[in-house]
Amino acid sequence: RARRDGAARVSAAPPLLPWLAAPLERAAALRAHALLIHGPEGVGQFELALALAQHGLCEAESGPRPCGQCAGCRLLASRAHPDLRVLVPAALRDALGAAAAAGDDEADDGAVKATKAKPSRDIRVDEVRQAIDWTRTTATRGRGKVLVLHPAQAMNAVAANALLKTLEEPPAGVRLLLTCADPDALLPTIRSRCQRVALALPARDAALAWLQSQGVAGADVLLAAAGGRPQEVLALRADGFDAERWQRVPGAVAHGDAGVFAGCSVERVVDVLHKLAHDLLVVGAGAAPHFFPADSLPGGASMPALTAWTKTLQRVARHAEHPWHAPLLIESLVAQGRGCFTTSAPRGRAGTATLAAR
Ligand SMILES: [Zn+2]
Missing domain, CATH: 3.40.50.300 (P-loop containing nucleotide triphosphate hydrolases)
Structure with missing residues (x-):
């Protein structure tokens, strides 16, 4: 025509x-x-x-x-x-x-x-x-x-x-x-x-196909990161998270490196840490993680410490108005996450670096 x-x-x-x-x-x-x-x-x-x-x-x-x-x-x-x-x-x-x-x-x-x-x-x-x-x-x-x-x-x-x-x-x-x-x-x-x-979550295949059509690399990792919500993947990317950076988060937190959140809003950091704490808790209970690839999650986290960390994160999340970027707050949240790993050395990617840092 x-x-x-x-x-x-x-x-x-x-x-x-x-x-x-x-x-x-x-x-x-x-x-x-x-x-x-x-x-x-x-x-x-x-x-x-x-x-x-x-x-x-x-x-x-x-x-x-x-x-x-x-x-x-x-x-x-x-x-x-x-x-x-x-x-x-x-x-x-x-x-x-x-x-x-x-x-x-x-x-x-x-x-x-x-x-x-x-x-x-x-x-x-x-x-x-x-x-x-x-x-x-x-x-x-x-x-x-x-x-x-x-x-x-x-x-x-x-x-x-x-x-x-x-x-x-x-x-x-x-x-x-x-x-x-x-x-x-x-x-x-x-x-x-x-x-x-x-409106329900789209089927995973449909969401992945759409993300790929939008030129998103590592769509499978990012779709899991976003809890299956395709537009949240775009929001994560707008905040600077590609699949590689996402998978670095658990190891970085396990050795107290808040640098992985450079440029992020408090809201975004709290969201990511919540997901990490959730995954560490479910993995500790023997279930499969939802948001992070299993091999990106360091082992050896303390369940009571993770529970306390989750409560802190919930408390911060309830404050509707954060300063957009508050380095001290972000560092203290990451430090508490690091503190969840004091019982034994994290394994996996982060393990060697963490041992060396001690
Ligand atoms: Zn028309």
Whole structure:
């Protein structure tokens, strides 16, 4: 099929993550005006919400939806669709990329955008109220309107309550798409007003194939590192972890080398150490590790010490606002990890170096 040059350059939204095709089809068939897309983080909740929005706003008269070619699809791809509004916390906008900015142009929050403060992790009540006002205006392109809220738990109780009435009885033609990792973390009044769409972890083969298509080397190691969540693999890579560095972590921690975390945020370090402590505990109990290759894990860790270390990590993780990079905190967490190995010399890759360092 011949295409004009100009048309070929107009790209649609990024290709749908392959494991979202079936959930998209199921969700698109639901008639509810409020959907709650839930599942583990890093498997495409936000992407499914956007694809559903595009499905609803696509202007193709026939054929598969979304078509990727019509004016509606093109407006959506260029983040300029007037009938789509996306609410995400400011802190997530960069990570989610351009798509998260959809609808921002029309937002009447210039003053907020101009602030130099640390980006908010919340969807604020004033943002929710503005979005509600927007739902009451007439749709521009005749396909209704879609409001995406990602993630819904970023709304505090005040913001969530502001949304309740709209959620229960949205203006005609308005669809609300909420995402969350854990429906139980939402107010029951929010939860009960939405029809649920569950997203599961993709099958390992599908996830590996997609990662390889994205040019990810060592995809098997990194997919395990990310707990089976493909987009979390991309986040790990963005934080500087390739398969080689990932496999160096256990040995480095076993001899107290915090250098392996150079440039990492406290949040990332706590996440990685949690996974390491988990694996050391399950290996100590005779089970197979989840996150690290078995041969990268030093032996000889003390179970009580690992349990105490886990508690420390949980305590640090509960502090929502860390300094982004706090070398002293990271060093002390790694030192406590090192302390788990005092009962006998670590074996494996780290063994020789550790003995030499003593
Ligand atoms: Zn279309």
